[in-house]
Amino acid sequence: MGNKMIYFLEDDNNIRNFVIYALNNTGLEAEGFDHPKYFWQAMAERRPDLVLLDIMLPDEDGITILKKLREKSSTMDLPIIMLTAKGTEYDKVMGLDSGADDYIAKPFGTMELISRIKALLRRTGRDDSPVEYRRGELYLCPSKHIVRTGDKDVTLTLKEFELLCLLFKNEGIVLTRDEILSKVWGYEFDGESRTVDVHIRTLRAKLGDSGRLIETVRGLGYKIGGSHD
Numbered sequence: 001m002g003n004k005m006i007y008f009l010e011d012d013n014n015i016r017n018f019v020i021y022a023l024n025n026t027g028l029e030a031e032g033f034d035h036p037k038y039f040w041q042a043m044a045e046r047r048p049d050l051v052l053l054d055i056m057l058p059d060e061d062g063i064t065i066l067k068k069l070r071e072k073s074s075t076m077d078l079p080i081i082m083l084t085a086k087g088t089e090y091d092k093v094m095g096l097d098s099g100a101d102d103y104i105a106k107p108f109g110t111m112e113l114i115s116r117i118k119a120l121l122r123r124t125g126r127d128d129s130p131v132e133y134r135r136g137e138l139y140l141c142p143s144k145h146i147v148r149t150g151d152k153d154v155t156l157t158l159k160e161f162e163l164l165c166l167l168f169k170n171e172g173i174v175l176t177r178d179e180i181l182s183k184v185w186g187y188e189f190d191g192e193s194r195t196v197d198v199h200i201r202t203l204r205a206k207l208g209d210s211g212r213l214i215e216t217v218r219g220l221g222y223k224i225g226g227s228h229d
Contacts, residue, residue, distance in 0.1 A: 004121055006030040008052040009039045009065070010083065015106070019052070022110045028117070036060040044158065047074065047143060050121060053100075055084035063098050070099035073165040073183060074142055079124045081116060083108070133168040135225060138210040140168055149210045159184060160203045163196075167214060167224040176221040196222075 006028055010016040016032040023030035031048075033039040036059055042048075051069070055062035062082060069075040082100040101120055104113060133140040139148040142165045147154040156164065162184045167175065177196045185195065200222055204211030213224050 004028050004049040005046065006050045006052060006117065007039060007042060007048040008032045009036065009057065010052070010054040011035065011057055019110070019113065022114065026114050036065060047078070047145065050079040050081070050117060052081050052083055055082060066098045066100060071183060073162050073169060079120045081120065135213055136210060138207065138213055140164060149208055154206055156203070156206060159199055160206065163199055163203060167222065171225045172223065174217045174220045174223045180221065
């Protein structure tokens with residue numbers, strides 16, 4: 001279980017510090033955040049192996065954060081455990097319906113929390129064999145945030161990266177502009193499909209020759225790979 005990174009977003013200092021201390025003593029790496037903005041900054045730097053998420057938070061509640069993580073292609077399969085002081089059935093259902101993998105009500109025992117975390121890490125077990133995509137000269141590893149054409153690393157913005165991940169995860173399937181907008185940007189907006197076209201254009205330019213792998217399907221949208229029918 002070593003080298004597994006866990007992010008814990010919890011505004012109660014005592015709970016956060018105690019849990020981080022306990023996790024670090026159990027052979028897991030853990031970082032704590034007392035505010036959503038610091039959590040999002042860390043997410044942009046490194047994708048953790050698991051997220052512990054409190055529901056009651058300043059500025060942005062845990063359910064909203066959970067939904068955002070599930071909408072992004074780079075974190076849609078990230079193991080997430082919800083923690084909350086509210087032991088109500090409603091909160092539990094809300095959390096699980098929004099895509100949480102597990103749910104623990106406060107107060108909780110540290111050993112129970114650690115065993116739930118380890119069980120979820122074993123169940124998902126993604127990191128032992130990261131998903132990789134290869135097509136021609138183009139290589140993509142979403143969990144390590146690597147994009148390469150030939151032997152050259154390609155630097156993409158977060159949206160360009162999420163767009164490329166989405167296309168690869170749906171290889172051979174045509175994605176409409178609305179679907180891409182909804183999954184990468186998290187909204188549906190009439191007349192905003194230009195955003196997608198602009199990002200596809202910059203993505204193709206950055207990928208050089210490999211940019212040709214992203215096909216425009218006239219009147220429909222975009223895809224990578226698959227037959228032309």
